[in-house]
Amino acid sequence: MRKIVFITFMCVLLLLPLTGVFANGQKEAAASGPVSFDFWTTETQSNRMATIQVLIDTFTALNPDISINLVAVDENDMAANVQTAAAAGTLPGMFEAGAETAVAFGADNILDTDAATKIIKGIGVDKYYAGTLKLLETSSKGTYYALPYHGWIQGIWYRSDWFKKAGLKPPATWEDTLKAAKYFYKPDENQYGILVGTKAEGYTEQCFTPIAMSNDAALFNKDGKLIFDSPNMKQAVEYYAELAKYTPPGPQTWRARDYYLQGKLAMFYYSTYIMDDLALQDVAEGSLTGENFKNLKGSSFDPDLVKNTGFAPIMTHKQPAGFGVVVALGLFKQKNPAVTSAVEKFINYLYTQNAYITFLHMAPGGMNPVLKSIATNPLFQNDPKGIFKHYGPQKMAEIIQGLNNIETFSIVDGKRMVAASQISAKQIIPQMIYKITQEGMNVDKAMTWANSEMEKIAKQ
Amino acid sequence: METVRRLYPASLDRKAREEIFGWILILPALLIILSLILYPIFYNIYLSFFNVNLDGGNTYIGLDNYKDVVLDPFFWNSVITTILYVIFTTIGTTFMGLIVAMAMNKTFPLRWLVRSLILLPYVAPVISVVFAWQFIFDPVNGIFMDVTVNKLHLFADRFNLIGSPKAAVWVAILFSIWKNFPFSYLMILSRLQAIDKNLFEAAEIDGADSWQKFKAITFPEIYFVMGAIVLLRIIWNFNKFEEVFLLTRNVKVLSIYTYFKAFTGTMEMGQGAAIAVIQFSLLISFIFIYVKKVLKW
Structure with missing residues (x-):
């Protein structure tokens, strides 16, 4: 017993100076403010x-x-x-x-x-x-x-060689885009007209916003009043739902851009992030699966895709609109x-x-x-x-310039509409589009639902 | 003994000391259960009576959350989806487990290898098998559509089996059966192996056929194991989240519906809490009835 007490005592004696050093170290650290x-x-x-x-x-x-x-x-x-x-x-x-x-x-x-x-x-x-x-x-x-x-800015990337061959105009207006989407939609051949978001995710709103804005549809007027249930917005939602019929089956999000790289899509909404996938083999490989599925159509990199791809950043209907x-x-x-x-x-x-x-x-x-x-x-x-x-450099300068002219639902006539940003963050519009395109809800019912959700946010 | 005695006053008798010692032993587990299970349950019940504001300042609204939930048709859709999911996955995993266990109870070459391979879906990480399933059922590049539409011409058009809200629930059910039947198989097999072989020999002498042997010997022997498996599967699948959520977000079983209600869009946390309470009450009531009637406890 005495032995144990003695050893414990010695240990404490030996450790005391060390704890002092440690404590000093902590004090020094606190003084210099590690964060x-x-x-x-x-x-x-x-x-x-x-x-x-x-x-x-x-x-x-x-x-x-x-x-x-x-x-x-x-x-x-x-x-x-x-x-x-x-x-x-x-x-x-x-x-x-x-x-x-x-x-x-x-x-x-x-x-x-x-x-x-x-x-x-x-x-x-x-x-x-x-x-x-x-x-x-x-x-x-x-x-x-x-x-x-x-x-980044966003627009429709499209197969300019297919468009040229078909004698179609670039997808810069509602009419031309829908016409091309219908024309290239050949599900029997596993080829689709366009990719627009139909999943309840942010990408869907990114695709929808320029379409709505090109129809002069907004979430709020300049007095801050919610005007989502306007005839212009309804037209935009109906047009979007029509476009969505020509996307690959089921709810889709940005990931389906792979189908374009595989030559199975004519058009897709995407940001300028796609530029390296289009141009560089090693970047595109992640989307092509060629290594594992050599027999899959479109599994190898197409070096001509970059020059056969056009970009339409502005959508025009009642007015031109871009998004980024x-x-x-x-x-x-x-x-x-x-x-x-x-x-x-x-x-x-x-x-x-x-x-x-x-x-x-x-x-x-x-x-x-x-x-x-x-x-x-x-x-x-x-x-x-x-x-x-x-x-x-010319194309890149255009893109950067486009960044300077981005328009959103949250700025109306130069006024900040905070609730519009909250509506966007809470993904009300993507949920509405999902209900229409995937759950078969009719446009009026889905818009009424979205409107009531937006009202809750606007009231807060 | 000296140490134990030192912990308590000398006046306590042996029984009282043992009782205290018992409490000391279960105290860590009790604390964990209280802090990680009971506290969240009670806090959830508390929240269900409030309009929850994440910036602070919750407002008491009585039963309004429950009223909103019960009057919401999406909630009832979700209840029906959950019941459908639970019934089919429970029946599927149990029957599949039973059939495979009976087969694996027979002797054949390389049985040890097959027995181990059957466990693979159960032990594989859910995220990796989910990715495989998603790729198999991809509408454009997946092998399922290629075989059924292009090769066998079973369907006229390609469709998104996992993405479609109507079809997705069946894929989720199929996935759950495939992923979880090995658990039932393992439990049933271990019980099957413990059945006295003399019973089967006696039945054979009496001229019983396979079905009669199953009905009179095997089934009564495995009844309570199967009863427990069914109960566990119902509890697990009633609350199932990760398998369904990772595979497809379109199957809004109650747990996923609660997540969407509470954490996305306008984030109705009070209503989310109310749904969780309703879900909990439904499950607890079911367990009481089941334990009494089926497991005869």
Whole structure:
């Protein structure tokens, strides 16, 4: 017994100085303010996460007091995850998501708009493309919910060689698009006319928005009154439902763009993210399955597809309309100001030339800069995948310019309609389209349902 | 013994000390059950009476959530889908398990290998088999459509079996039977192996045929195992989420309907909680009746 007491005593004596050292270490660390925060990104692909991780590692090597945990969140789950995290008091430090989602978060009063505005002003308001900032401006001028970081535009990509052979006009109007969709729809040959979203996901709304806007249909009028159940909107929904008859069977989302790469689709709505899949074999391979299914029609890469593909970014009916998404970086409100300042520091780093260009080069064509100086930077234009070379600087400049002219349901006559962003984040329109195209609900009933859901949001 | 005595006052008798010791032993499990199961259940019941606002400040609305749920035709569609799903998957997995177990109870070459291979669907990760099924039934590139439409001409047009809201429930049922029958098979087989062979020999001497042997010996012997399997399968499939959700989001069984109600769109968490309470009550009532009537406890 005595022996045990003696050994215990000696151990305590030996450990005491060590605990002192440890405690001092902790004090020192606390004084220099080590902080850590989560960064939620919608770039869920493993190669993109690896690139962002490299940027994080570089930043944290330069700032050893800051540690950042990168978390991938599917864009369709971002709103729900953030809302539950807000309720649980576990919001991350920052996020990367579409501008509409960011505005919806801003409307929920969970964003640090002061910090975002401070960073934008630090970089210089005039350095940004004005259109991209406009999408993130709050109702009081000169303050912003989040920071625009990159963006893409969307349109109909189509087989220009098929169109030429059939003597059809490019899909730039309602009539020409529907005519071509019907013409190329040959299910017996496993060939389909067009891909528009019919699943209850964000992609469906991305396809629907330019169609509705080209018919002068909006969610709100300039006085902020919900006008979803207008005759123009009904026409747009009916037209969309008609187009959806010529898509591949069942509920479809962006993933069905694979059918186009396999030569089984004439047209599809897609963003400029598709540019590398069209041009580069190694990128397209993920969609072709040629390695495993050599007998599958269209399983091998078509090197001529890039030159046989046309792009119609503007849809015209009563008026022309385009669509695109600006992706934003936002800061959530924090109890600890040290976290906010660490996030600010990291965002500023992400805007530095090398970090910014590295980020954008993850998907040339898909990720386009919102800073004018980067767009014209030779380093940016010399992307490692050679997309600029494939499409030429003129085409790329057009795309970036298109980013500056994006229109959405949430800005009417220059006024911010916050509820429109919330409606978008809550995917009411995609759910309505799913009900019509997949569950066979009639247009009036589905629109009445959507209208009542939108009213709930507008009243909040 | 010295240690045990030291834990309690000396005045306690042996029985009382053992009772306290028993409580100490089950305390960790009890705490886990209280914090991870009972607390969420009671909190869920509490939430079902409120209009839940994620920014804080829930509003008490009495039974309004229940009223909204019960008056919602989508809820009743979901109840019917769930009942359909549970009935067919339970019958399917049990019968399939029974037939395979009976077959595997016979002796034949390489039986050990076949017995192990049968377990594969059950042990394979659900996400990997879901991807395989989705690829098989892909309307444009899947082998199912290629064979049935192009090769055998069984159908005139290609269709999206997993995507179509009407057809998807049958694919989900088929998937569940295929994935889960090995569990029933394993349970039934282990019981079959324990049946005294003398009973069958005696029956044979009495001139009983295969069906009579099954009816008079096998079935009574495996009755309670099958009863327990059916009960477990009903409980599991009534609450099934991941298999159905990953395979197709179109089959709105109650758990998926609750998820959509609570976490997507306008996020009606109060109504989601109310549906969960209704689901829980339905299941508990069923279990009581089942345990009393079928398992005769």
